[in-house]
Amino acid sequence: EAGVAQSPRYKIIEKRQSVAFWCNPISGHATLYWYQQILGQGPKLLIQFQNNGVVDDSQLPKDRFSAERLKGVDSTLKIQPAKLEDSAVYLCASSLSSSYNEQFFGPGTRLTVL
Amino acid sequence: DQQVKQNSPSLSVQEGRISILNCDYTNSMFDYFLWYKKYPAEGPTFLISISSIKDKNEDGRFTVFLNKSAKHLSLHIVPSQPGDSAVYFCAASAGGSQGNLIFGKGTKLSVKP
Numbered sequence: 190e191a192g193v194a195q196s197p198r199y200k201i202i203e204k205r206q207s208v209a210f211w212c213n214p215i216s217g218h219a220t221l222y223w224y225q226q227i228l229g230q231g232p233k234l235l236i237q238f239q240n241n242g243v244v245d246d247s248q249l250p251k252d253r254f255s256a257e258r259l260k261g262v263d264s265t266l267k268i269q270p271a272k273l274e275d276s277a278v279y280l281c282a283s284s285l286s287s288s289y290n291e292q293f294f295g296p297g298t299r300l301t302v303l
Numbered sequence: 304d305q306q307v308k309q310n311s312p313s314l315s316v317q318e319g320r321i322s323i324l325n326c327d328y329t330n331s332m333f334d335y336f337l338w339y340k341k342y343p344a345e346g347p348t349f350l351i352s353i354s355s356i357k358d359k360n361e362d363g364r365f366t367v368f369l370n371k372s373a374k375h376l377s378l379h380i381v382p383s384q385p386g387d388s389a390v391y392f393c394a395a396s397a398g399g400s401q402g403n404l405i406f407g408k409g410t411k412l413s414v415k416p
Contacts, residue, residue: 193346231307231392231406232347245403280346291337292404294346 191215193295195281201301207269210298214262214283220244222292223256223266224280232280238264239286271302306330307395309407318416322380326393326407329374333395337404338367338378341390350391351378383414 194213202208214221219240224232235254236246241261249256253272258264268275278299282292308327316322326336334355339347353360353367353376360367366379380387390411394404 229408231394231408232404233406234403237403282346291349291352294339294348296344296346 193281193283193293195279195295195298197298198296199299199301201303202271203303204273205270207267208271208300209265209267210279210281210300212264212266212281212295214264214281215293217285218283218293219261219286220284221258221264222282222284223264224282224294226278226280226297228277235266268300271300273302276300276302305407306333307393307405307407309391309393309410311410312408313411313413315413315415316383318385318414319382322378322383322387322412322414324378324380324391324393324410324412326376326378327374328376328395330395330397330405331374332397333405335396335398336367336369336376337394337396338365339392339394339406340387341392341409347392380412383412385414385416388412388414 196211221238223235226232235249236256237244238258241258256266278297280297282294284292306329337352338350340350341347351362351365351367353369358369369376390409392409393407396404
Protein backbone atom coordinates (compact mmCIF):
# COMPACT_ATOMS: atom_id res chain seq x y z
CA GLU A 190 0.00 0.00 0.00
CA ALA A 191 1.45 3.35 -1.02
CA GLY A 192 1.82 5.90 1.76
CA VAL A 193 1.02 9.58 1.88
CA ALA A 194 2.99 11.43 -0.80
CA GLN A 195 4.15 15.03 -0.47
CA SER A 196 6.08 17.36 -2.71
CA PRO A 197 8.37 19.14 -2.76
CA ARG A 198 10.45 17.71 0.07
CA TYR A 199 12.38 20.95 0.55
CA LYS A 200 11.71 24.56 -0.40
CA ILE A 201 13.67 27.74 0.22
CA ILE A 202 12.03 31.09 -0.51
CA GLU A 203 12.42 34.71 0.48
CA LYS A 204 9.92 36.48 2.69
CA ARG A 205 6.91 37.90 0.88
CA GLN A 206 7.15 35.22 -1.80
CA SER A 207 4.46 32.60 -2.38
CA VAL A 208 4.79 28.85 -2.04
CA ALA A 209 2.55 25.81 -2.54
CA PHE A 210 2.73 22.29 -1.20
CA TRP A 211 1.04 19.22 -2.60
CA CYS A 212 -0.27 16.12 -0.84
CA ASN A 213 -1.68 12.85 -2.15
CA PRO A 214 -3.24 10.80 0.68
CA ILE A 215 -3.52 7.04 0.95
CA SER A 216 -6.10 5.73 -1.51
CA GLY A 217 -9.55 5.53 0.04
CA HIS A 218 -8.76 7.81 2.98
CA ALA A 219 -11.58 10.32 3.31
CA THR A 220 -9.96 12.55 5.90
CA LEU A 221 -6.91 14.69 5.15
CA TYR A 222 -4.97 16.91 7.55
CA TRP A 223 -2.30 19.58 7.17
CA TYR A 224 0.02 20.18 10.12
CA GLN A 225 2.76 22.73 10.77
CA GLN A 226 5.73 21.53 12.81
CA ILE A 227 8.12 24.25 13.95
CA LEU A 228 11.57 23.10 15.04
CA GLY A 229 11.47 21.73 18.59
CA GLN A 230 7.66 21.58 18.69
CA GLY A 231 5.06 18.95 18.04
CA PRO A 232 2.86 19.08 14.94
CA LYS A 233 0.06 21.65 15.07
CA LEU A 234 -3.11 21.11 13.04
CA LEU A 235 -3.77 23.77 10.41
CA ILE A 236 -6.76 22.33 8.58
CA GLN A 237 -8.79 19.13 8.34
CA PHE A 238 -10.78 18.01 5.31
CA GLN A 239 -13.47 15.35 5.18
CA ASN A 240 -13.64 14.41 1.49
CA ASN A 241 -13.62 17.85 -0.18
CA GLY A 242 -15.22 19.74 2.71
CA VAL A 243 -13.42 21.64 5.47
CA VAL A 244 -14.10 20.21 8.95
CA ASP A 245 -11.78 22.43 10.99
CA ASP A 246 -9.64 25.37 9.90
CA SER A 247 -9.73 27.26 13.18
CA GLN A 248 -5.92 27.37 13.45
CA LEU A 249 -5.23 28.28 9.82
CA PRO A 250 -3.90 31.88 9.45
CA LYS A 251 -6.41 32.71 6.76
CA ASP A 252 -4.85 36.06 5.88
CA ARG A 253 -1.93 34.24 4.27
CA PHE A 254 -2.64 30.51 4.23
CA SER A 255 -5.14 28.70 2.03
CA ALA A 256 -5.83 25.06 1.31
CA GLU A 257 -8.06 23.14 -1.02
CA ARG A 258 -9.04 19.57 -1.76
CA LEU A 259 -11.18 20.03 -4.82
CA LYS A 260 -11.94 16.45 -5.82
CA GLY A 261 -11.72 14.93 -2.38
CA VAL A 262 -8.39 13.28 -3.10
CA ASP A 263 -5.17 15.28 -3.28
CA SER A 264 -4.73 18.66 -1.65
CA THR A 265 -2.64 21.80 -1.90
CA LEU A 266 -1.60 24.19 0.86
CA LYS A 267 -0.52 27.69 -0.16
CA ILE A 268 1.22 30.49 1.71
CA GLN A 269 1.02 33.97 0.23
CA PRO A 270 2.98 36.01 1.25
CA ALA A 271 5.41 34.01 3.38
CA LYS A 272 6.89 35.33 6.60
CA LEU A 273 10.07 34.32 8.40
CA GLU A 274 8.03 32.58 11.13
CA ASP A 275 6.48 30.26 8.52
CA SER A 276 9.75 28.32 8.40
CA ALA A 277 8.71 24.82 9.47
CA VAL A 278 7.99 21.31 8.25
CA TYR A 279 4.52 21.01 6.73
CA LEU A 280 3.09 17.56 7.26
CA CYS A 281 0.15 16.04 5.48
CA ALA A 282 -1.70 13.12 7.05
CA SER A 283 -4.71 11.04 6.15
CA SER A 284 -7.05 8.63 7.88
CA LEU A 285 -9.87 6.36 6.78
CA SER A 286 -12.43 8.70 8.27
CA SER A 287 -12.72 11.36 10.92
CA SER A 288 -13.75 8.66 13.38
CA TYR A 289 -10.48 6.78 12.93
CA ASN A 290 -7.76 8.69 14.66
CA GLU A 291 -4.77 6.63 13.60
CA GLN A 292 -3.44 9.11 11.13
CA PHE A 293 -0.83 8.20 8.54
CA PHE A 294 1.71 10.94 7.87
CA GLY A 295 3.68 11.84 4.79
CA PRO A 296 7.40 12.70 4.95
CA GLY A 297 6.70 16.44 5.09
CA THR A 298 7.94 19.50 3.23
CA ARG A 299 10.67 21.49 4.94
CA LEU A 300 10.14 25.21 4.22
CA THR A 301 12.84 27.77 4.89
CA VAL A 302 11.89 31.44 4.57
CA LEU A 303 14.87 33.80 4.31
CA ASP B 304 -0.70 27.28 26.81
CA GLN B 305 0.63 23.77 26.36
CA GLN B 306 -2.08 21.20 26.92
CA VAL B 307 0.17 18.19 26.31
CA LYS B 308 3.59 18.27 27.93
CA GLN B 309 6.60 16.04 27.45
CA ASN B 310 9.02 17.46 29.95
CA SER B 311 12.03 15.33 29.02
CA PRO B 312 13.51 16.47 25.71
CA SER B 313 15.77 13.43 25.59
CA LEU B 314 16.32 10.00 27.13
CA SER B 315 19.23 7.60 26.80
CA VAL B 316 18.82 3.88 27.55
CA GLN B 317 20.98 0.79 27.20
CA GLU B 318 19.88 -1.87 24.75
CA GLY B 319 17.76 -4.54 26.42
CA ARG B 320 16.65 -2.29 29.28
CA ILE B 321 13.29 -0.60 29.73
CA SER B 322 12.57 2.81 28.21
CA ILE B 323 9.91 4.91 29.94
CA LEU B 324 8.64 8.01 28.19
CA ASN B 325 6.32 10.31 30.09
CA CYS B 326 3.54 12.68 29.08
CA ASP B 327 1.34 15.00 31.15
CA TYR B 328 -1.82 16.78 30.07
CA THR B 329 -3.89 19.60 31.48
CA ASN B 330 -7.21 19.33 29.63
CA SER B 331 -9.57 17.05 31.56
CA MET B 332 -11.70 16.73 28.42
CA PHE B 333 -9.03 14.65 26.68
CA ASP B 334 -10.32 11.11 26.36
CA TYR B 335 -8.10 9.48 23.74
CA PHE B 336 -4.32 9.33 23.70
CA LEU B 337 -1.80 8.21 21.11
CA TRP B 338 1.94 7.78 20.79
CA TYR B 339 3.77 8.42 17.53
CA LYS B 340 7.37 7.64 16.62
CA LYS B 341 9.35 9.81 14.23
CA TYR B 342 12.63 9.08 12.47
CA PRO B 343 14.64 11.94 10.90
CA ALA B 344 13.32 13.15 7.54
CA GLU B 345 10.19 11.02 7.89
CA GLY B 346 6.68 11.75 9.06
CA PRO B 347 5.46 10.47 12.43
CA THR B 348 4.19 6.87 12.47
CA PHE B 349 1.43 5.66 14.77
CA LEU B 350 2.63 3.40 17.56
CA ILE B 351 -0.10 2.74 20.12
CA SER B 352 -3.22 4.37 21.53
CA ILE B 353 -5.40 4.20 24.64
CA SER B 354 -8.92 5.30 25.43
CA SER B 355 -9.68 6.99 28.74
CA ILE B 356 -11.90 4.06 29.74
CA LYS B 357 -8.76 1.93 30.05
CA ASP B 358 -5.64 2.29 32.15
CA LYS B 359 -3.35 0.05 30.13
CA ASN B 360 -2.89 -1.05 26.55
CA GLU B 361 -0.22 -3.43 25.37
CA ASP B 362 1.13 -4.20 21.91
CA GLY B 363 4.20 -6.39 21.80
CA ARG B 364 7.13 -4.57 23.38
CA PHE B 365 5.08 -1.38 23.79
CA THR B 366 2.73 -0.67 26.69
CA VAL B 367 0.93 2.58 27.42
CA PHE B 368 -0.30 3.34 30.94
CA LEU B 369 -2.88 6.01 31.69
CA ASN B 370 -3.40 7.61 35.11
CA LYS B 371 -6.43 9.87 34.70
CA SER B 372 -6.37 11.24 38.23
CA ALA B 373 -2.79 12.44 37.72
CA LYS B 374 -3.44 13.40 34.09
CA HIS B 375 -0.38 11.40 33.18
CA LEU B 376 0.47 8.71 30.67
CA SER B 377 3.62 6.80 29.98
CA LEU B 378 4.99 4.60 27.22
CA HIS B 379 7.08 1.60 28.23
CA ILE B 380 9.33 -0.14 25.72
CA VAL B 381 10.68 -3.49 26.87
CA PRO B 382 13.24 -4.57 25.85
CA SER B 383 14.62 -1.47 24.14
CA GLN B 384 16.39 -1.96 20.83
CA PRO B 385 18.72 0.36 18.87
CA GLY B 386 16.04 0.63 16.16
CA ASP B 387 13.76 2.26 18.72
CA SER B 388 15.98 5.35 18.66
CA ALA B 389 13.66 8.11 17.43
CA VAL B 390 11.59 11.05 18.63
CA TYR B 391 8.41 9.98 20.40
CA PHE B 392 5.36 12.25 20.41
CA CYS B 393 2.46 12.00 22.79
CA ALA B 394 -0.88 13.22 21.38
CA ALA B 395 -4.35 13.65 22.85
CA SER B 396 -7.85 14.40 21.62
CA ALA B 397 -11.03 15.54 23.31
CA GLY B 398 -13.51 13.95 20.94
CA GLY B 399 -12.78 10.30 21.45
CA SER B 400 -11.35 8.81 18.31
CA GLN B 401 -12.87 11.70 16.32
CA GLY B 402 -11.22 14.66 17.94
CA ASN B 403 -8.32 16.64 16.58
CA LEU B 404 -4.94 15.70 17.95
CA ILE B 405 -2.90 17.95 20.23
CA PHE B 406 0.76 16.94 20.24
CA GLY B 407 3.48 17.32 22.82
CA LYS B 408 6.96 18.58 21.88
CA GLY B 409 8.43 15.11 21.74
CA THR B 410 11.16 13.14 23.54
CA LYS B 411 14.23 11.97 21.70
CA LEU B 412 15.06 8.40 22.71
CA SER B 413 18.56 7.03 22.14
CA VAL B 414 19.07 3.30 22.68
CA LYS B 415 22.75 2.46 22.95
CA PRO B 416 24.08 -1.00 21.97
